[in-house]
Amino acid sequence: MENSVMEDPVEKNDTDREVEGVETTLPERTLKERQVSWAKLGRVDSLNMEAGIVSNAGHSHNSTVDWKTTLFLAFQSVGVIYGDIGTSPLYVFSSTFPDKIHNKDDILGVLSLIIYTLMLSPMMKYVCIVLRANDNGNGGTFALYSLICRYAKVSLIPNHQAEDRELSNYRLDTPSNQLRRAQKIKEKLEKSKVAQVMLLLVTILGCSMVIGDGILTPSISVLSAVSGIKQSAKALDQNAVVGISVVILILLFSAEQFGTDKVGYSFAPIIILWFSFIAGIGLYNIFKYDIGILRAFNPKYIVDYFQRNHKHAWVSLGGVVLCITGTEAMFADLGHFSVRSIQISFSCIVFPSLICAYSGQAAYLTKFPDHVADTFYKSIPGPLYWPTFVVAVGASIIASQAMISGAFAIISQSLSLGCFPRVKVVHTSAKYEGQVYIPELNYMIMTASVIVTIAFRTTVQIGNAYGIAVVAVMFITTNLVTLIMLVIWKTSIWWIAMFYLVFGSMEAVYLSSVLSKFVQGGYLPIAFSLVLMTIMGLWHYVHKERYMFELRNKVSSDFMRDLAMNPNINRVPGIGLLYSELVQGIPPIFPHFISNIPSIHSVLVFVSIKSVPISKVAMEERYLFRQVEPRDYRMFRCVVRYGYNDAMEGPEEFEHQLVEHLKEFIRHEHYVLEGAPTETTTAQQLEAGSIMHSGLLKDGKIRGAASSTVHTELSCLQENNSPGVSSGSIHLAPTSRSANSSGCINSRSIQGAEDEIQFIQKAKDYGVVYLLGETEVAAEQNSSLVKKIVVNYMYYFLRRNFRQGEKIMSIPRSRLLRVGMLYEV
Incomplete structure (x- = not known):
């Protein structure tokens, strides 16, 4: 097991002193193991102490649920996930045979390839394997990268903290000593800067391809669905089809602001109806035209197809691959x-409906091979034409909406990694996490999608672009999952080789x-x-350089002591919140504030907003505090941790949560400082002290059946007539406490803590002011x-044309104070 000790690279002082030799506690350890460590400390690290209050509130999406709920989720998933892959029958055969069918046997070969x-x-790949590679129930390229970052320190920003491993959603299993292969790969990844950069670039490439998919899906889906109108309205030409498609696209993107919850989930019945239509029409065509088409289940016809067509067969794979467009959505959503x-x-x-649909189209083409350019609509029985057309347009809109929402989610996750300029992220659903809307990105994708539709006009060329985006994302997923198999799952090397050989080669x-x-x-998607x-x-490069500048130039302990005197x-009066990305030490912007404005609020908190490589952080685990010396100056450092699916609270809620957690920290810290544990500290006292950490005490009140020691100490407090302590309410020190000869907590400790808490509350009542550095x-x-070009011009351009920090955090301008400073990186 590896020892994880937080250590400041530049300064090591009273403010940032860490406890040497303390082994990182893993989530599966019992509380008794944790309390023994605390008992040995003369000075408990406050961040570790706060991290010990684990709620176990985080539950995986994959927890056991009843069948009724599972079936309901399965029904909902049809409306959100499968619109893209479900509308592929609109254009697969036309993209595979862009000219014409030269040999009827080629139809069998292509159908066999599709099957x-x-x-x-x-x-096999996604349903049976890749879905298991989820990050606490979340999927997608970014989730895979976050999962790898948890098990190996491959993030380029050095903000790792031992306390993060205490989060209840972290679910970290250290590679076992028996499987040395996983440990060696992990060590090589952590030591190789090239490997870390390449891993990040591959992740960014996958995210970029998904965003490109969000541009191309609306174009090809809507255009292919609307083109069916020419079958009945002969007077309409391709210009009219393009015009109608553009109108639908603009309406579609305008509706995105209402969110997936309202736009997508209500569409499950439409997609179910769509799959019923294509399956029913497919079965009708199979029995009417050529039931012998089912011979395509024999893979021999694939071999024959390549032997007959050689290079043309290989080129046609670009059309065949469109049958699996939208597959990545199964994992991403x-x-x-x-x-x-x-x-x-x-x-x-989905699977049986698609097999029926493609088999039916193939059977129709054996009789009418000249209709390959418009196979889907030509093969529809006359009475079902208009109902199918209406449902097809609805399904294409739903397919587009799902991929657009996926692009929003990707950008939202990239923001937490520091890989995208700040944009406004609107969480559109309180019920379903991860559903977001980004206005700037919505209009950018809409503009690009409309331009693509007008420029390409037909689905053939869009299909060529679409195929690259689809296959590239799949290939990246295969590589990341293979790495997870090696490092995290510790799968047999033979299974890993088989997985990569089959799916990677395909x-x-x-x-x-x-x-x-x-x-x-x-x-197009490459551009x-x-x-x-x-x-x-x-x-991300400049983001990392900024962080390293702050790390190299953080404030020394001598400066803080001189400041106090x-x-x-x-x-x-009031509370000042000074923002920085630094998770260790005081940022260099602080002395710059003091030199420009020689005053400090009565309570000052250095706030660091930190993204951790998990999907969500429980509220009770979000805030980590440490007091800055000298203590009577009432300055604190606070690391606020968010997962990549967490929404940042509004200023009022944020202030309330921060102050309440600060009060709890002061109460804990005050008891620790009242006196170190003595040799007379009993196991019973340690057990009582650990109750706050085990979750039996919440907000100072006993939550469940407490031990007899708790009742003993409660009686002691009442005998001492401790102010502010009533029956049934008690605040205990974590492990070290000032106690009298009978083992009771000193009443002065409680009174001192309450005085500090009242001071904090009065400061909050005066008001909270946000201090931001206007760093150039x-x-x-x-x-x-x-x-110089990258930093002074390109980064400057992006920063000036995207949102600033106060807009992202919704900080009221009336309570915002800014001071400029230049960072030379």
């Missing part, structure tokens, strides 16, 4: 549902095929990805020309 592609990728519900919905509804072949159509539209990767990579520094970032004079 086995659906079996291998969505069914896992956070809204559960593994079992998605497995049921795909296996029982996706590599498909990727080579779609890349061959680079000039015919395939350049989108390059632009997005440049923005994300550049922003300086008579020219005034203390004004510039490259050092001796930097290279490339770095």
Whole structure:
């Protein structure tokens, strides 16, 4: 097991002193093990103490639920996840045979390819394997990266803290000594800066491709659905189809502000109806035209197809792969549902419906091969044409909406990684976590999608671009899951080799095929990805350099002592919150504030907003405090931890939560400082002290059956007539407490804590002021020309054209104080 000791790289003083030799406690350890460690300390680290209050409130999405709930989630998942893959029958055959069908046997070969592609990728890879690689019930490229970051220190920003491993959602299993392979890979990842950069770039590339998918899905889905109107309205040409598609796209993006909860979840019946239509029409065509088409389940026809067509067969794979568009959504949208519900919905509804639909179209094409350009609408029986057309348009809109929401989620998660400029993130559902709306991104995607629709006009070229985005994301997922198998799951090397050989080689072949159509539209997602990767990579680079500047220039303990003795520094009533990204020490912006405004609030908190590599952080585990010396100056450091799916509270709620947690910290810290544990400290006293950490005490009140020791100490307090202590209410020190000869807590300790708490409350009543540094970032004079261009121009442009910090945190302008400072990185 590895010892994790928080240590300040530059300064080590009373403010930041860490306890040497204390082993990191893992979540599965019992509370008794934890209290023994505390008992040995002369000075308990306050951050560790706060981290000990674990709520165990975080529950995985994959917890056992009853079948009724699972089936209901399976029904809902159909409306959110499968719109994209469900509308693929609109354009797969036309994209596979862009010219015409030269040999009727090719229809059998292509259908066989479609069947086995659906079996291998969505069914075997995602439903059976990848869904298990979730991060506390959350899926997607970013979730995979976060999971890896928890098990290996591969993040480029050095803000790791031992306390983070105490979070109830962290669920960390250290690789066992028996499986040395996992430990060696982990060590190599942590030591190799190149590997860490490459891992981040691969993650960013996957995120960029998903965003590109969000641009292309609305274009190809809506355009292919609307094109069916030409079957009955002969007077309409392609210009009219494009115009109608553009109108629908604008309306679709305008509705995004209402959120997935209102737009997507109510559409499950429409998608169910869509799958019923395509399955029923497919079965009708199979029995009417050619039931022998079912011979395609024999993979021999795939071999025959390649032997007959050679290079043309390989090129046609770019159309075949469109049958699995939207597969990644099964994993990316896992956070809204559960593994079992998605497995049921795909296996029982989606997969059989798609097999029937493609088989029916193939049977129709054996009789009418000239209709391949518009197979779907041509194969619909006459009476069902208009109902199918209406449902097809509705399904294409739903498919588009799901991928757009996925792009929003990706950007929201990228923000917590420091990989994207600040944008406004609106959480649209209080019931379903992770559903967000980003106004700026919505209009950017809408503009790009409309331009693509007008420029390409048909689904063939859009399909060429679409295939690259789809396969690239799948291939990246395969690589990340393989790494998880090696480091985290510690799977047998033979199973890992089989997984990578089967799925990696299949996706590599498909990727080579779609890349061959680079000039015919395939350049589009690559261009989108390059632009997005440049923005994300550049922003993350400067974000890391800013953090390193603060780490190198943090305030020394001598400065803080001199500040306390300086008579020219005034203390004004109220609470000041000074923001910084630094999780260790005092940021360099603080002395800059003092030099410009020689006054400090009566209570000052250095706040660091930190993103941890988990999806959600329980509220009672979010705030970590430490007091800054000298203690009577009432200055504190606070690390506020958020998961990548957590929404930041409004200023009123944030202030309330921070102050309440600060009061609890003061109460705990005051008892610790009243006196170190003596040799007479009994096991019973330690057990009583640990009750606050075990969760039996909440807000000072006994929550459940307490031990007899608690009742004994309660009686002692009442005998001492301790102020502020009533029957049934008690605040205990964690482990070390000042006690009288009979083992009772000193009443002065309680009174002193309550006085401090009242002081904090009075300061809050005066008002809370937010102190933000208006930091300008510039490259050092001796930097290279490339770095100067990146930092002084490109980063500057992005920063000026996106939102500033106070807008993201919704800080009231009337309570905002800013001071400028230059960071030379």
